[in-house]
Amino acid sequence: MKIIEIFYSLQGEGFLAGVPSVFVRLAGCPLRCRWCDTKYAWSKEAGRLYSIDQIVRAVQQWPCRFVVITGGEPMVDSDLPQLVGELKAAGKHITIETAGIAYIPDMPCDLMSISPKLSNSVPDEPKLAAIHKDSKLDLAVLGALIDNYNYQLKFVVDSEADLPEIEETIKNLANVDREKVMLMPQAATRQELLAKSPMVAELCKRTGYAFSQRLHVLLWNNQKGR
Numbered sequence: 078m079k080i081i082e083i084f085y086s087l088q089g090e091g092f093l094a095g096v097p098s099v100f101v102r103l104a105g106c107p108l109r110c111r112w113c114d115t116k117y118a119w120s121k122e123a124g125r126l127y128s129i130d131q132i133v134r135a136v137q138q139w140p141c142r143f144v145v146i147t148g149g150e151p152m153v154d155s156d157l158p159q160l161v162g163e164l165k166a167a168g169k170h171i172t173i174e175t176a177g178i179a180y181i182p183d184m185p186c187d188l189m190s191i192s193p194k195l196s197n198s199v200p201d202e203p204k205l206a207a208i209h210k211d212s213k214l215d216l217a218v219l220g221a222l223i224d225n226y227n228y229q230l231k232f233v234v235d236s237e238a239d240l241p242e243i244e245e246t247i248k249n250l251a252n253v254d255r256e257k258v259m260l261m262p263q264a265a266t267r268q269e270l271l272a273k274s275p276m277v278a279e280l281c282k283r284t285g286y287a288f289s290q291r292l293h294v295l296l297w298n299n300q301k302g303r
């Protein structure tokens with residue numbers, strides 16, 4: 078598998094924020110979100126080739142049960158089920174971080190962390206914008222992920238104006254547990270995070286959705302591999 082980086086840190090986002098975790102970042106993502114903070118993971122050509130055994134051994138150098146498979150977009154990698162299976166056999170708790178654009182059944186994944194992309198993520202460049210608009214949201218795929226995995230739904234919020242689109246997306250998905258929905262400030266730097274957090278906190282109070290912090294941004298700003 079093409080791996081960008083494997084590192085030990087704290088989970089920064091979602092309901093497991095603050096939990097020490099090993100991150101496995103896979104290469105490749107078909108989307109081109111405007112504010113993506115891992116653009117270095119977009120290309121499938123990026124990173125280093127690892128066998129699944131090598132990945133499991135690299136993960137095991139830290140005495141840590143929690144593993145986060147992230148990207149890029151891990152769900153477009155056909156070797157993902159085997160990796161998840163081997164990590165599970167090694168006793169790990171597995172989170173998969175995905176934009177929810179592809180479905181793979183029957184993986185022993187403990188938490189599917191789904192971050193559906195909204196209009197605020199569309200890139201400026203017209204050609205990329207067209208591709209992005211076509212593939213960023215697939216309700217059938219999102220529904221299958223929600224119905225078949227333990228999940229959290231994290232929406233990245235740039236401004237209050239994003240709320241109607243979030244509500245519309247949730248309404249169009251049957252069976253969403255509102256207690257598993259989180260709103261997270263769009264912020265690549267500590268300064269942006271601190272500026273947008275009060276606005277997102279107010280939206281959370283109004284809607285009842287949970288606030289997702291970005292602990293890694295707060296602690297380490299925009300440093301890579303932290």
Ligand code: SF4
Nearest residue numbers: 106108110113149176
């Ligand atoms: S889906 Fe994630 S990795 Fe892919 S471009 Fe968007 S933010 Fe970046």
